[in-house]
Amino acid sequence: MFLSIILFLFIFTLIALAHEGGHFVAAKRAGIKVNEFGIGFGPKIWSKEINGTTYSISLIPILAYVSVAGMDEVKGIDDALIPEDQKYFAKPPFQRFKMAFMGPAMNILLAFITLSLVFGFIGVPRGLSSYIDQVQPNSIAEKAGLKHMDKIISINGKEIIKMEEAITTIHNNNNKELELKIQRGNEFITIKATPKYNQQIKAAVLGFTPLSIYEKVNPLQAIYYGAQQTIAMIMLMFIILEKLLTGAVSVRDLAGPVGIAQITGRYASSGYLSFLQFFAFLNVNIGFLNLLPLPALDGGHIVFATIEMITRRRVKETIQKRIHQWGLIALLTLMAIVTLNDILRWLRN
Structure with a gap:
């Protein structure tokens, strides 16, 4: 969960930088005074004023913001001192x-x-192979012993030619034990697993992602x-x-x-x-x-x-x-x- 939070904060900071960067460039091009372009919140650990705009990084470098004259009230900046023609509503x-x-x-x-x-x-993805790509942590597939690059040969004795056939069979067999014949390298093994209903996709699943076929x-x-x-x-x-x-x-x-x-x-x-x-x-x-x-x-x-x-x-x-x-x-x-x-x-x- 800790890694998930770090990744979440990192990508949302990138998203915020892109978003606020768009506002920043448009404001500058329009001649609107940008008081500050900052990353993060909390006490500032670095700041530099360039052409009337303060660029800053705060102690907790998460997310980003842009302060525009006439739109935002900024502590330490007297809006009355900013020329009217440089304000947002002007x-x-x-x-x-x-x-x-x-x-x-x-x-x-x-x-x-x-x-x-x-x-x-x-x-570009052009369909699914018969191989398993990712096995979700703590999923039925992982507990049953399925691994990355396992190839599904058959389910309940029925030969699997395309991964779509395996997915359909799994979706349609909620709470029913399935016998999967797997090829792992040069070895053939049999694995038993019982799909469970997934509320989000409205079908039974085991918890693995098929390996896609890509075309250059x-x-x-x-x-x-x-x-x-x-x-x-x-x-x-x-x-x-x-x-x-x-x-x-x-x-x-x-x-x-x-x-x-x-x-x-x-x-x-x-x-x-x-x-x-x-x-x-x-x-x-x-x-x-x-x-x-x-x-x-x-x-x-x-x-x-x-x-x-x-x-x-x-x-x-x-x-x-x-x-x-x-x-x-x-x-x-x-x-x-x-x-x-x-x-x-x-x-x-």
Whole structure:
């Protein structure tokens, strides 16, 4: 669990750096004063001012943040001393739109780059082999004795030609003992295991990941498949959102920091390929959620900027800030509920 927490904090710091970096670049290009670009929280262990912006690293180097003039109140900085034309609300609505949009856009771009590199160096998955890749820790498969690179020859005497056949058989035999004939190197062994129902995938499982077959592709193809997979992840987020709005998925099913830390550990133990794909999906997740038109999120700022572009009238700054404050309270409340559900799930398991 400790390693899972460390990995979770590390990848979320990378995600936050990409996100805040997008806001930072957009603000600088728009001529908005950036008071500070920092990594971590707690007492500062290093800081340097360059061109009016303080760059800092704090004692606990986790996550990142950007402080923008006119948007954030910063201790030790008198907003009245900053020229009005360098403040967030002094800029045209389209520039404020771009600044809010660039954070989520950088997360989605990072997902695209990650997936393109994965496809470029490893190849594109073209199906499953009959070999086992990863065996999940403490799973039925591990307890039964299945290992990495075991080849499934037959189940209950029925020959297995494709891994899909083995998966279907396992899925359809909840609480029924199966006899698996395995080839391990030059040795043939028989293993007995009883699949158990998995609530998340709605089927019986043993707890192993098949070895995928990969096809090498050229750089342009890797970019194409990276874009295709990124779009597929975005569409998946729309499906999840629809299920939340229609009640098909409950808030209790959502994962907060504790749940994501556990999932991070599981993907890390499944190999670097699964971990990188999970990292890409987290980036898409963060980017998508921040674009939702809700107060306190980037999408909320985009809504106000869009209203101003269309109507030529600005919602009062004080009203905008108050709405975002209430939105932040609601968001933190939701996060607390989701985190509590994470902890209760962890204790039950």
